[in-house]
Amino acid sequence: EPEVTQTPSHQVTQMGQEVILRCVPISNHLYFYWYRQILGQKVEFLVSFYNNEISEKSEIFDDQFSVERPDGSNFTLKIRSTKLEDSAMYFCASSDLGQGVNTIYFGEGSWLTVV
Amino acid sequence: RKEVEQDPGPFNVPEGATVAFNCTYSNSASQSFFWYRQDCRKEPKLLMSVYSSGNEDGRFTAQLNRASQYISLLIRDSKLSDSATYLCVVNFARGSTLGRLYFGRGTQLTVWP
Numbered sequence: 001e002p003e004v005t006q007t008p009s010h011q012v013t014q015m016g017q018e019v020i021l022r023c024v025p026i027s028n029h030l031y032f033y034w035y036r037q038i039l040g041q042k043v044e045f046l047v048s049f050y051n052n053e054i055s056e057k058s059e060i061f062d063d064q065f066s067v068e069r070p071d072g073s074n075f076t077l078k079i080r081s082t083k084l085e086d087s088a089m090y091f092c093a094s095s096d097l098g099q100g101v102n103t104i105y106f107g108e109g110s111w112l113t114v115v
Numbered sequence: 116r117k118e119v120e121q122d123p124g125p126f127n128v129p130e131g132a133t134v135a136f137n138c139t140y141s142n143s144a145s146q147s148f149f150w151y152r153q154d155c156r157k158e159p160k161l162l163m164s165v166y167s168s169g170n171e172d173g174r175f176t177a178q179l180n181r182a183s184q185y186i187s188l189l190i191r192d193s194k195l196s197d198s199a200t201y202l203c204v205v206n207f208a209r210g211s212t213l214g215r216l217y218f219g220r221g222t223q224l225t226v227w228p
Contacts, residue, residue: 041220042218043159043202048215056209056215103161108158109157
């Protein structure tokens with residue numbers, strides 16, 4: 001079964017540092033997403049991306065965050081000047097249709113610890 | 116505002132038991148509904164979509180009541196492998212956006228032998 005892959009699986013970074021989380025969506029998918037889950041809390045939407053631009057972003061996704069599709073396969077989430085509260089599991093996801101009952105496939109996540 | 120609310124549990128049931136989870140959502144314009152399963156420190160995985168007519172997949176039955184904004188999941192003949200957190204998820208798209216998934220906090224299920 002095709003899958004979304006994410007790297008790194010775990011990263012520890014110092015507060016104030018920049019972090020880039022990488023994702024390779026499923027190859028024929030056109031819609032990409034980042035979600036995050038703080039330990040013990042619910043999964044939260046960050047951003048959706050289609051046709052090389054952001055489709056929607058949540059109130060969490062402020063100027064500290066950015067996304068990019070630098071080539072035909074990777075989809076990255078950059079977090080500038082990390083804060084302690086950015087510690088969370090970050091899930092990349094992709095789908096072949098943007099709305100309706102299409103299935104969104106999640107990667108295994110990148111666990112970010114900010115110290 | 117809590118878009119999706121679930122009973123957090125935990126539910127501890129013996130193998131073979133039937134267990135039911137409930138969920139309510141606040142946005143009446145929500146368009147699609149799902150149950151996901153999440154194992155500890157893993158990604159959410161789609162268990163099943165939920166339709167107004169109700170749908171069944173093996174031991175799992177899901178129901179949606181749009182008027183009451185209520186979603187349910189019934190698991191029959193519980194297996195040890197059903198132990199996980201069950202996430203109620205609702206999709207809402209504004210205008211031409213792709214939509215976003217709103218997750219509940221999950222209901223934890225432990226099935227014991």
